[in-house]
Amino acid sequence: MNSILLKKIKKLLKIKFLFNVPKKKNLLVYDESNSQILKEIIKKDFNVLKIREIEIYFWILLKQIIIFDFSYTTYCKNYINFTSPKIVISLNDAKPRFFELKNTFKNINFICIQSGGRYPTNFKNPNFLKKKLKCDHIFVFNEYYIKEYKKIISSNFHILGAYRNNIVKVNKSINKNFLLISEYDKDGRDKKVMRSFCKLLELLNLYFSQTNKKIHILLRRKNTTQSEEIDFYNKFFPLNCVFHNIFDWKKSYQTVDKFENIIFMQSTLGYEAISRKKKVACFQTKLSGSKFWFGWPKPFQKNYNFFTSKNLSYSEVKRVLSNVNSCSQFNWEKKHYKSLKDLVFLDKDNAKFRKVLSDLIKNSNQDKYAINKL
Secondary structure, X not given: OHHHHHHHHHHHHOOEEEXXXXXXXXXXXXXXXXXXXXXXXXXXXXXXXXXXXXXXXXXXXXXXXXXXXXXXXXXXXXXXXXXXXXXXXXXXXXXXXXXXHHHHOOOOEEEEEOOOXXXXXXXXXXXXXXXXXEEEEEEEOOHHHHHHHHOOEEEEEEEOEOOOHHHOOOOOOOEEEEEEEOOOOOOOOOHHHHHHHHHXXXXXXXXXXXXXXXXXXXXXXXXXXXXXXXXXXXXXXXXOEXXXXXXXXXXXXXXXXXXXXXXXXXXXHHHHHHHOOOEEEEOOOOOOOOOOOOOOOOOOOHHHXXXXXXXXXXXXXXXXXXXXXXXXXXXXXXXXXXXXXXXXXXXXXXXXXXXXXXXXXXXXXHHHHHHHHO
16 A cells, blocks of 8 residues: 555656646647657647646646546546647557547547557456447557457547558668567566566577577667666577667667568567568467467468467477578568558558548638638
8 A cells, every 4th residue: 555655646746737828729649658750740730638747737727626626537628628629639549538538528539549569458458348438530550450449449440550650661671680579578568478478588599599690689678778678688698699779769660671580479560560571470479368369359360370389389489480581572472461461551651540630620620610600
């Protein structure tokens, strides 16, 4: 109990109070994460309602202080009322509060974009199941996710792929070695999954040591914890690894493009690499208590066994890596890519999203014009 209280106190102390007022704008982004990427996509100005490094406008909060309501959901409602947006956008589909807010603002268009790969457990989250959640438009990776989202959210759905992936130009590969996409996560990842990942690293080290090849590793962290990540991998690959740093989010896609062969376990970037026509070797593991396989929620495909492992054993690691390494780019695109490209749709420059957004802005302006004429 004391630890929970301490966390709440620390969170309160981090809140930044502002004593001016926000401007009224037609667009509002809920959650500051990746908001700069959205600005690059739509090239429009917008307000940002921060939910991570929280900023509170005192004069908006004052209304709640008077009635002793300190709920952040109430603050979000008051902020939306004050700034009067026509459209609210979220790049985070894992926050139920966003979809709850739609129930209050029926005349405002709410748009959400899937931010990463999802697992069966995501769609069994009680915070989603116990509430009636709504959204006007949701953009997803592929057609198979729509069935899962419909179980928890009422919305119109569009297939977009991964919005970050969609705006980075695809370049031809120049390196025939294997690139491992790091899935290192010291604190946030399921312990069973992390143990499986460590076992995979041991098997990969054995394979690359015996074949006298180096494995390239795309690091996940670009902050001060990157040294911890490097130390983690050096324990498994003391002699035969090459690290690739991330300087900005586009750099990860550019690094992936340099390599013909990509190794991953559950990384969203691994799936995005498929849409960039990379040859992939996937060592998928089952999540605790869930049926989960490569390509989920698409039904299991037997022909995926060529580049996916049946279990975590050295014989399987060797088989899969040998298959992928010996497969030419031509044969990969002819035999495998055609059956894989529907997993992560590639919509250049997010044209579908920008079209829907443009139409909604246009319609809202026409409605405003019609009201003014009255």
